[in-house]
Amino acid sequence: MSFKAQKIKEIYEGKVAKKYDLSMNHFFARMKRKAFNDSSLKNGDCVLVFCCGTGLDFPHILRKIGKNGKIIGVDFSTEMLKKAKEKIRKNNWENIELIEADITKYEDKLDIKADVGVCTLGMSIIPEYKTAYYNLLSNVKKQGEIIIGDMQLATGWHARLNPFTIFLAKRYGGTYEGHQNSLELYLMMKKELTEVKKREFFIKAYYYCIGKQ
Numbered sequence: 001m002s003f004k005a006q007k008i009k010e011i012y013e014g015k016v017a018k019k020y021d022l023s024m025n026h027f028f029a030r031m032k033r034k035a036f037n038d039s040s041l042k043n044g045d046c047v048l049v050f051c052c053g054t055g056l057d058f059p060h061i062l063r064k065i066g067k068n069g070k071i072i073g074v075d076f077s078t079e080m081l082k083k084a085k086e087k088i089r090k091n092n093w094e095n096i097e098l099i100e101a102d103i104t105k106y107e108d109k110l111d112i113k114a115d116v117g118v119c120t121l122g123m124s125i126i127p128e129y130k131t132a133y134y135n136l137l138s139n140v141k142k143q144g145e146i147i148i149g150d151m152q153l154a155t156g157w158h159a160r161l162n163p164f165t166i167f168l169a170k171r172y173g174g175t176y177e178g179h180q181n182s183l184e185l186y187l188m189m190k191k192e193l194t195e196v197k198k199r200e201f202f203i204k205a206y207y208y209c210i211g212k213q
């Protein structure tokens, strides 16, 4: 694991996990809901969630896939996954499997092809985000959908607010470079996927992008 990736792991094995939901759920819930509503997620789908963290995406996904569907959540932080496990137990969710793994080294470990692949607030903090992205693609079936939601560098006159949004994201591993990587990732999705759509929110500092393989 690179030095930068190790630093990210340390953040999420530290204090951040304890108060993560309190600070993050309220702020991002609306934008996430919009993305999942805009997706093709349907009853019975199998959904692979990279960087699942404490599982804040799970309720949005479960609303769409129902009890016949399945979520496979992957994250490399034991502390974040502990919170996800608590949530699963409290809500009696029976169709979620959690895997502790580094998604930049994950390619060989999955033996299923998911209908949909999701990663929210993950790619922009991963130095090897291209590897993570291609791992996601390789574990989603052909014609399957990819949903990415993340922070990004704002452009146009909103760009003057980038230092502010990067400051807010810093506690969670956000950097100028990471937010810039989101712009590159979007271009990759636009080029390599079909039916690609992108929406921007919060002074253009957050986006979601959905496309089909």
Ligand SMILES: C[S@@+](CC[C@H](N)C(=O)[O-])C[C@H]1O[C@@H](n2cnc3c(N)ncnc32)[C@H](O)[C@@H]1O
Binding pocket: 005, 008, 009, 012, 024, 050, 051, 052, 053, 054, 055, 056, 057, 074, 075, 076, 077, 080, 101, 102, 103, 104, 119, 120, 121, 122, 125, 126, 172
């Ligand atoms: C900002 S949180 C996002 C959690 C969740 N997706 C959400 O939207 O609330 C980022 C998560 O990515 C995980 N993560 C970062 N790099 C990773 C990697 N290389 N492999 C697996 N998980 C990683 C962290 O442990 C953390 O739980």
